[in-house]
Amino acid sequence: MVSAAATAGLAAVDPPAPVSVGDDVPHSRPGRSLIRLQGVHKAYSNGTVALRDVDLEIGQHEFVSLLGPSGCGKSTVLRLIAGLGDLSAGQIEWPLSRVDAGGSPDRDLGFVFQEPTLMPWATVFDNVFLPLRLAGKSRRAMRDQVEEALAMVHLEGFANAYPRELSGGMKMRVSIARALVTRPKVLLMDEPFAALDEITRFKLNNDLLRLWQDNSFTVIFVTHSVYESVYLSQRIVVMAARPGRVIADARIGAAYPRDDSFRTSDAYNRYCREISESLHRAMEPPA
Amino acid sequence: MTAVDTAPAAVQPDDLDSAPVFATAPKRWTETTWARVGIPILIGILFIGLWEVLVYALGIRRFVLPRPSMIAVALVEHFGSLMASLWYTLKVTFVAFGLALVGGVALAILFVQSRVIELALFPYAVILQVTPVVAIAPIVLIWTGLDNVYLALLILAWIVAFFPILSNMVLGLRSADHNLINLFQLYGASRWQILRRLQLPSSLPYLLGGMKISGGLALIGAVVAEFVSFSGGESGIAWRIIESGNRLETERMFAALILLSAAGVTIFMVLHGLQHLALRKWHESALKREN
Numbered sequence: 001m002v003s004a005a006a007t008a009g010l011a012a013v014d015p016p017a018p019v020s021v022g023d024d025v026p027h028s029r030p031g032r033s034l035i036r037l038q039g040v041h042k043a044y045s046n047g048t049v050a051l052r053d054v055d056l057e058i059g060q061h062e063f064v065s066l067l068g069p070s071g072c073g074k075s076t077v078l079r080l081i082a083g084l085g086d087l088s089a090g091q092i093e094w095p096l097s098r099v100d101a102g103g104s105p106d107r108d109l110g111f112v113f114q115e116p117t118l119m120p121w122a123t124v125f126d127n128v129f130l131p132l133r134l135a136g137k138s139r140r141a142m143r144d145q146v147e148e149a150l151a152m153v154h155l156e157g158f159a160n161a162y163p164r165e166l167s168g169g170m171k172m173r174v175s176i177a178r179a180l181v182t183r184p185k186v187l188l189m190d191e192p193f194a195a196l197d198e199i200t201r202f203k204l205n206n207d208l209l210r211l212w213q214d215n216s217f218t219v220i221f222v223t224h225s226v227y228e229s230v231y232l233s234q235r236i237v238v239m240a241a242r243p244g245r246v247i248a249d250a251r252i253g254a255a256y257p258r259d260d261s262f263r264t265s266d267a268y269n270r271y272c273r274e275i276s277e278s279l280h281r282a283m284e285p286p287a
Numbered sequence: 288m289t290a291v292d293t294a295p296a297a298v299q300p301d302d303l304d305s306a307p308v309f310a311t312a313p314k315r316w317t318e319t320t321w322a323r324v325g326i327p328i329l330i331g332i333l334f335i336g337l338w339e340v341l342v343y344a345l346g347i348r349r350f351v352l353p354r355p356s357m358i359a360v361a362l363v364e365h366f367g368s369l370m371a372s373l374w375y376t377l378k379v380t381f382v383a384f385g386l387a388l389v390g391g392v393a394l395a396i397l398f399v400q401s402r403v404i405e406l407a408l409f410p411y412a413v414i415l416q417v418t419p420v421v422a423i424a425p426i427v428l429i430w431t432g433l434d435n436v437y438l439a440l441l442i443l444a445w446i447v448a449f450f451p452i453l454s455n456m457v458l459g460l461r462s463a464d465h466n467l468i469n470l471f472q473l474y475g476a477s478r479w480q481i482l483r484r485l486q487l488p489s490s491l492p493y494l495l496g497g498m499k500i501s502g503g504l505a506l507i508g509a510v511v512a513e514f515v516s517f518s519g520g521e522s523g524i525a526w527r528i529i530e531s532g533n534r535l536e537t538e539r540m541f542a543a544l545i546l547l548s549a550a551g552v553t554i555f556m557v558l559h560g561l562q563h564l565a566l567r568k569w570h571e572s573a574l575k576r577e578n
């Protein structure tokens with residue numbers, strides 16, 4: 001059982017309102033549950049217990065961040081949700097999705113890794129086209145859809161460029177376009193901007209928020225930055241390591257659209273302080 | 288458009304860091320290029336001149352060391368027959384190389400698809416590789432029969448050329464980015480799609496590196512095999528060399544040697560060019576750096 005102090009549920013209405021911290025604040029999720037993790041355990045073959053008893057529900061159209069120090073199992077959660085690797089115990093349900101003949105749900109998701117993870121031998125167009133190609137779609141029929149995805153990330157003119165001709169931020173945009181080209185219901189992002197400089201990161205943060213608002217998919221965003229998670233998310237799931245577990249689940253009530261004025265607001269600072277504190281509690285050795 | 292409206296920088300797209308410039312810049316003959324080509328040529332001319340003068344001045348006999356000018360004469364005189372012999376050797380080389388390429392790539396794909404097959408066969412591939420080809424040659428000749436020397440040469444050259452392709456290709460197929468493999472799995476890619484769209488392209492730089500080694504080795508294998516299987520009257524370039532030696536026609540021997548080296552260099556250059564062409568658009572090795 002987690003201590004009461006560690007389970008910081010933050011509820012707030014709109015930016016100027018004070019941040020309330022308390023136990024068991026019910027979350028008013030913006031939609032029905034899309035993904036449900038119940039008692040998820042993950043032990044790797046070398047004995048590392050990456051996750052212990054993780055319960056988590058992700059609502060439709062939610063923007064959720066998984067925040068925690070490195071090694072706390074954030075990537076593992078994301079990979080398990082994506083269907084990569086097996087659970088040791090527990091289950092992950094997709095209540096709203098069709099289940100195929102083999103019993104696995106139609107996950108319908110896009111994944112963005114920490115590195116752009118592009119095929120260096122393929123052009124930007126072919127990289128973005130990949131998910132459609134693997135689904136057996138023809139290049140000609142999908143041209144518009146690929147170009148639309150490139151336009152979403154402001155890369156209209158770069159369809160024929162090769163990845164190595166692009167800057168780090170542009171490569172990450174290609175990676176995002178590839179994840180969005182199938183118009184998925186869920187976008188999983190594993191520290192996607194961690195390797196970028198701050199200016200580029202802020203810019204991509206804004207672009208991501210815009211895409212999320214315009215397209216109403218669900219985002220599960222892994223980060224180890226308190227500031228980034230507060231800026232972006234409706235909800236922050238704080239995790240602790242050894243073993244990896246969820247120790248707090250907090251709402252960031254600030255209204256969208258959020259922009260650079262939110263970054264400098266008092267409310268933003270208050271949220272950051274609260275989240276930092278629960279994160280630090282997470283890092284303290286258990287009593 | 289929503290959130291960004293109040294952002295100070297109203298300018299729309301791209302990141303502040305711009306794309307690096309590369310590869311497409313026009314090729315210019317710089318000082319270093321001149322030095323790279325000019326200095327070796329100069330050294331060569333000096334060396335040949337010195338050779339000519341010294342052999343003449345010291346009165347060295349022509350069957351011990353002929354003068355370069357005599358070698359040139361022999362080269363012109365025997366050009367037709369030497370080229371015919373070289374062509375025979377090259378045919379063995381090319382066919383052996385082609386079979387090594389097909390066999391090496393196919394076996395590498397099998398190894399990567401099935402751990403069991405790899406465990407079962409890899410040790411034998413290594414044994415084949417580490418046993419000197421000269422030592423295998425006699426038994427291969429017995430099997431093929433002396434009336435079928437061409438086949439023996441082919442087998443021996445193939446053995447030598449095969450391994451670099453196999454081992455590089457296995458390494459290449461295994462070096463596909465793990466995250467990319469995950470991405471393919473995420474989209475439900477079949478094994479064939481992963482092989483075709485991910486593992487094969489990833490292995491291309493490794494394969495081309497292996498081909499560069501293997502092309503040279505195929506020629507060496509063919510020549511060594513010819514030496515071992517020499518029985519007089521045959522037509523490979525190595526046989527011309529042995530024959531010239533037996534008759535003490537040392538200048539013809541040198542002429543044959545020159546053609547053989549030229550063939551080896553040509554094979555290397557062609558494969559090097561192929562490597563450049565295939566990788567120039569995307570691979571690190573072909574990247575022109577500005578600094």
Ligand SMILES: Nc1ncnc2c1ncn2[C@@H]1O[C@H](COP(=O)(O)OP(=O)(O)O)[C@@H](O)[C@H]1O
Pocket residue numbers: 044045046048049050068069070071072073074075076077244
């Ligand atoms: N493939 C793996 N094999 C063994 N241990 C792993 C593997 N992947 C991750 N781990 C371990 O599981 C724990 C959680 O890892 P991860 O999910 O990558 O954490 P995070 O993304 O939060 O940094 C770490 O202790 C890590 O060393």
Ligand SMILES: [Mg+2]
Pocket residue numbers: 074075076190
């Ligand atoms: Mg991680």
